[in-house]
Amino acid sequence: GAGVSQSPSNKVTEKGKDVELRCDPISGHTALYWYRQSLGQGLEFLIYFQGNSAPDKSGLPSDRFSAERTGGSVSTLTIQRTQQEDSAVYLCASSFRPSSGANVLTFGAGSRLTVL
Amino acid sequence: AQTVTQSQPEMSVQEAETVTLSCTYDTSESDYYLFWYKQPPSRQMILVIRQEAYKQQNATENRFSVNFQKAAKSFSLKISDSQLGDAAMYFCAYRSVAGGTSYGKLTFGQGTILTVHP
Numbered sequence: 001g002a003g004v005s006q007s008p009s010n011k012v013t014e015k016g017k018d019v020e021l022r023c024d025p026i027s028g029h030t031a032l033y034w035y036r037q038s039l040g041q042g043l044e045f046l047i048y049f050q051g052n053s054a055p056d057k058s059g060l061p062s063d064r065f066s067a068e069r070t071g072g073s074v075s076t077l078t079i080q081r082t083q084q085e086d087s088a089v090y091l092c093a094s095s096f097r098p099s100s101g102a103n104v105l106t107f108g109a110g111s112r113l114t115v116l
Numbered sequence: 117a118q119t120v121t122q123s124q125p126e127m128s129v130q131e132a133e134t135v136t137l138s139c140t141y142d143t144s145e146s147d148y149y150l151f152w153y154k155q156p157p158s159r160q161m162i163l164v165i166r167q168e169a170y171k172q173q174n175a176t177e178n179r180f181s182v183n184f185q186k187a188a189k190s191f192s193l194k195i196s197d198s199q200l201g202d203a204a205m206y207f208c209a210y211r212s213v214a215g216g217t218s219y220g221k222l223t224f225g226q227g228t229i230l231t232v233h234p
Binding site: 033035041042043048056089091093104106107108109110111112 | 160207221223226231
């Protein structure tokens with residue numbers, strides 16, 4: 001597609017429920033990133049996928065968070081047993097494989113998650 | 117680990133005036149990239165400008181320019197002839213050029229909310 005597409009745009013859920021957030025990167029982009037933006041906070045790195053390499057999961061805050069990327073394209077971020085502190089905007093970004101040049105990330109519009 | 121600090125939570129400017137947003141960072145690396153991203157109410161992060169650390173010349177993109185002071189680890193953004201459409205949250209970001217699984221990962225500052233008054 002022309003840009004990074006994320007769905008749903010907004011999600012309201014009850015504490016304890018599981019949620020799935022979807023990211024469809026730009027066609028041809030092999031690198032995909034998930035970030036979390038909490039109210040009044042900067043962007044917190046969650047996870048990074050690059051091609052068929054093992055993902056960098058160093059930013060996932062707990063084992064309730066997981067992500068997968070199927071076929072090197074679409075990615076799903078899953079949050080199990082949601083807590084109120086999970087409320088945030090979840091941003092996805094993609095880029096071409098990092099090379100010698102500046103790696104420009106293209107971001108989606110994010111998914112706003114509200115946990116009641 | 118690298119850190120990025122934006123000490124100005126909020127800034128305001130009159131339309132057509134100039135404003136400077138501050139950013140400092142901490143790193144032990146000698147080569148890296150720095151970015152300014154803009155996030156309007158639509159939430160979509162938009163790249164404003166980027167700077168390669170090995171280049172001494174400050175980057176410029178139309179009304180946007182940076183003052184990159186490598187020794188001081190400072191990377192400020194100057195917006196000239198401010199427009200109403202410039203109102204947004206601005207994020208400073210750092211990227212290492214080191215290889216490995218974290219290649220390409222950005223470290224962001226806390227952001228600065230810019231208000232433009234007509």
